[in-house]
Amino acid sequence: MRIFFVALLALVTGCAGQSKTAQQRLAEVKAYRRAQELEQQEKEKKAGPPPANATAAPAPGVAPAGQGAPWMPGAPAGHSAAPPAAAGQPGAPAAATGRPDAPAARSSGAADDQASRGPRAGRVGLGVTLGGATAATGQSLPMSSTLALRGFVSDSVSLAGVAGIGIGTSDSDTEVSLGAGAEVVVFLGDLGENVYPFFVGEAAYHRRSVSASGDGGPSDAGAEDGAASFSSLAAGGGLEYWVAPRLSVNARLMLGGVFGDGGAFVGTFRPGLGVTLFGN
Missing domain, CATH: 1.20.5 (Single alpha-helices involved in coiled-coils or other helix-helix interfaces)
Structure with missing residues (x-):
């Protein structure tokens, strides 16, 4: 037990x-x-509390639905860096669209237009000058209009072949003159606003006929056939303004003399207005 x-x-x-x-x-x-x-x-205390709306992380550079663009480094606090606009949409920068914006295009076009105006080597144009000629004694000379083929041999010098026709009166006589000559224009600089001062020299040969209104017969101041010839020399200056890249207008004042069989007139006064249309 x-x-x-x-x-x-x-x-x-x-x-x-x-x-x-x-x-x-x-x-x-x-x-x-x-x-x-x-x-x-x-460990959780050291890592800090999780975000209030912590969800799956969005893809880099993509803003969550209903929110603005994500904050990017370098952007000020409280602001988000907006993504660049797509090419071809309003607000897209010139680099994105591949073409300059309208103001830049207009500015560039205006600069090119200004650069193409003024004297330039190689320009060729057709010019017309309207004016008259008066001797120091008050006698009118037959110099009313000329047609000139102008060409620039440099950026400051142009040469022209000149053909002209003029009608003038002296007392009771009517004079008709045909002439041909040469002209040189030397530009002296740029005054701005497409205005260029110039010096001009001209030499021409003329053939004229004189009709006396008193007796109805021709008078040539010494020539038996009613026709006479004379030469003219003139020099002066003026201003030329380029209205457009291929169009210019000019005003000139020339002093010179007329020399012929019927006499010589020294100190002639020749104002004129001209226009030139260039082909290039």
Whole structure:
């Protein structure tokens, strides 16, 4: 009987020891899990709280739906860098569209237009000059209009072949003159606004016929056939204004003389207005 109680006591004591060991292990497991939770909480505190509307990160450079463009480095705080407008849309920059905007195009065109005006080597044009000639004594000379083919041999010098026709009166005589000659124009600079001063020299040969209104017969101041010839020399200056790249107008004042069989008139006064249309 004693042996039975000893065995039962040993069995109860062993079970109690085993039960106590299981509780200790459970406590250790709980302590380990608590330590892990505390460690995780410490890590979250160091990383900071997550964004209020934290969602899947949008693609770089793409703004979330309903919001403006994302903030870009270098942009001021509170502002977002707007993406460039697509080519061909309003507001697109010149680099995106591949063509300059309208104001730049107009500015460039205006600069090219201004640069193409004025004297330039190689220009060729047809000019008409209207004017008259008066001698120092008050006698009118037949010099009313000329037609000139002008060409620039340099940026400051033009040469012209001149053909003219004139009608003049002297007392009771009517004179009709045909002439041909040459002209040189030397430009002296640029006054601005497409205005250029110039010096002009001209030499011409004329053939004229004179009709006397008093007796109805021709009079040539000494020529038997009613015709006479004379030469003219003149020099002066003026201004030429380029209205357009191929169109110019000029005003001139020339002084000179007329020399012929019927006499010489020195100190002739020749004002004139001209227009030239250039082909290039």
